[in-house]
Structure formats: C-alpha cells, structure tokens
Amino acid sequence: MCGIIGLHLRDPVLYERLGPLMAEMLQGIVVRGPDSAGVAIYGDKSRCPAGQAAVSLLNAPEGLADAVARELPGVEEVHTELVGETTVLTAATSPELLSAAVAAVSPESRVVGMGEDMVIYKGIGNPNELARTYRLQEARGWQGIAHTRMATESAINAEGCHPFSVGVGVSLVHNGSFSNYASIRRELEAEGITFDSHNDTEVGARFVASRLAKGDDLSTALTALRKKFDGFYTLLVTTEKGFAVARDEFACKPAIIAEHPRWVAMASEFQALAMLPGIDEAHVFEPLPGRVYAWSR
Numbered sequence: 001m002c003g004i005i006g007l008h009l010r011d012p013v014l015y016e017r018l019g020p021l022m023a024e025m026l027q028g029i030v031v032r033g034p035d036s037a038g039v040a041i042y043g044d045k046s047r048c049p050a051g052q053a054a055v056s057l058l059n060a061p062e063g064l065a066d067a068v069a070r071e072l073p074g075v076e077e078v079h080t081e082l083v084g085e086t087t088v089l090t091a092a093t094s095p096e097l098l099s100a101a102v103a104a105v106s107p108e109s110r111v112v113g114m115g116e117d118m119v120i121y122k123g124i125g126n127p128n129e130l131a132r133t134y135r136l137q138e139a140r141g142w143q144g145i146a147h148t149r150m151a152t153e154s155a156i157n158a159e160g161c162h163p164f165s166v167g168v169g170v171s172l173v174h175n176g177s178f179s180n181y182a183s184i185r186r187e188l189e190a191e192g193i194t195f196d197s198h199n200d201t202e203v204g205a206r207f208v209a210s211r212l213a214k215g216d217d218l219s220t221a222l223t224a225l226r227k228k229f230d231g232f233y234t235l236l237v238t239t240e241k242g243f244a245v246a247r248d249e250f251a252c253k254p255a256i257i258a259e260h261p262r263w264v265a266m267a268s269e270f271q272a273l274a275m276l277p278g279i280d281e282a283h284v285f286e287p288l289p290g291r292v293y294a295w296s297r
Helices: 012-027 064-070 095-105 127-133 181-190 200-213 218-228
Strands: 003-009 036-042 053-058 079-083 086-091 110-115 118-124 143-149 164-167 170-178 231-238 242-247 256-260 263-267 283-285 292-296
Touching: 003 012, 003 170, 003 231, 003 242, 012 036, 012 127, 012 143, 012 263, 036 127, 053 095, 053 118, 064 079, 064 086, 064 095, 086 095, 086 118, 095 110, 110 118, 110 164, 118 127, 127 143, 143 170, 143 231, 164 200, 170 200, 181 200, 200 218, 200 231, 218 231, 218 242, 218 292, 242 263
Parallel strands: none
Antiparallel strands: 003 143, 003 263, 036 118, 036 143, 053 086, 053 110, 079 086, 164 170, 170 231, 231 242, 242 292, 256 263, 256 283
C-alpha cells in the first residue's frame, strides 16, 4: 500500500517549520506503511553545512570517517553521524568524490544518498519511532519527502526503504509496482548502469537519474518514465532544484496535491495535508492520470 508525503516550501519564512510540518504530515500516512520509513531533507545546513557534501550510508563500519579522510587529499576532516541504521558523512568536497572515497575504503557500505543540499535517512520499524530517530521535528530547510512502506516486491530491510537516491541530490518515492521493471533493468545494465537491490523502485530511480544525467529536466525525465514503465504507480521525485509528481494512465494509486502561494505539497491521503498553513486557501486537486506535475525553486 505505502504512503508518500512531500513538501516544497516557496516562502523562506516557513523554512524553520519544515520539520514540524513534515512530522505532522507523516501522521496521515503511517497507517499506509508500518514496515519502515525513510526521509529526504533539503536545505538543512546543520545536517549538510554550506560548501560541503553529504553521503548517507548503510552498513558503515566504525572508523570509516578517518579512512575516508585519508582518501581525500586536502580535506581536513570528515564528520560522521549515526542516525539509526543510517550513517551520514559530511566533508568539504564534492558528493561524487566523497562517495568514491567511501567505495574505495569500504565496499561493503551501501551509499543510499548523496548531495550538496540533501540528507537521507532510511530504516525499518514504526514510522513514528523512526521520525524521532531522524530528529524530523528539528529539521529545517526548503523541501522534504517521506515514505512509509508496506513491502510487496522485496524484503523488509533498510536497503529496500524509500527514498531511492541514485544521483546527486535526486530522490524518488513510489507507491505501487512496475510490472516490466525486469526488462528495463536489463536494458539499463546493458548501458553499464549497476544496481544495489532487486527493488522495482530502484529501476525507476536509475532510469530517472540516467535521463537527468543526459540533460533532461525533471518533467521530461518523468514523462519518459511514464511512457516506458508499465504498472500501477504514483511517484514523487525531488532534486536540489525541484519537486515533481507522476501517475500511471489508470491512476489507481492515491495522490492529492495542494498548491498555495507559500508552498506545494503532495500526499497519499488528504488528512496528511489538512494541517498545512493556509490549506483552506490552497488549490487542492487529484493529479490526472498519465500526467506529470513539476515545480522548481
């Protein structure tokens, strides 16, 4: 079943309220996904300081920060924070170099997100408890997404949690299933793209990331996905520049969008939007089948 929420803030005055607003939104989708939860937070400088990169990891060993620092000439310090099952490394370098250093010294670690303005946390368990572990109430920034999972296509573990983030600053959350993901995965592997899991959502995430890397904007990449992927799905994809929603041609997986001059929000249930400031003045609508809706900063 799974639950999705996303909040894109247009008004900088609200940036201090990103975490509290997301925590309240999360309450509206907990029932849809009791297995696990993940979040992506954009713009929180206490988690990813300005001028630094952040890499989120699973299965990170002790002492990783020192080993990674030795792989990065000119980087004086790599900071590490353990948040539940997720370890976050930050350093004054690029996301690509930081991720490559992790792979060099700890190939058993799984990179689950990297960016210059984004941090990802993933884990299994009750979403409310995980929200406390992630310090969601304390989050500040301009954009965030969260996903609560009821597993259907793969095991219940942190690796299978959403968001799936396979490009710099890109996150994808998914409710539904792709019926032809295995054949698309083979096509992507033939192009040299590697996979970390057997999850159908990762195939969608890899496809979108590959299109963005080729120069597509977010709307164009999701339009290409909609044309190629079969199944029943609602997707929310975020980057360090924007926020987009897509549904399949049948639109049987729930989605509600609310647009306000101060923010744009999306959720699987209206009750997750009901407490947003000015919701009674917002344009609230169900996204149409086979359509892509996108917003940028």
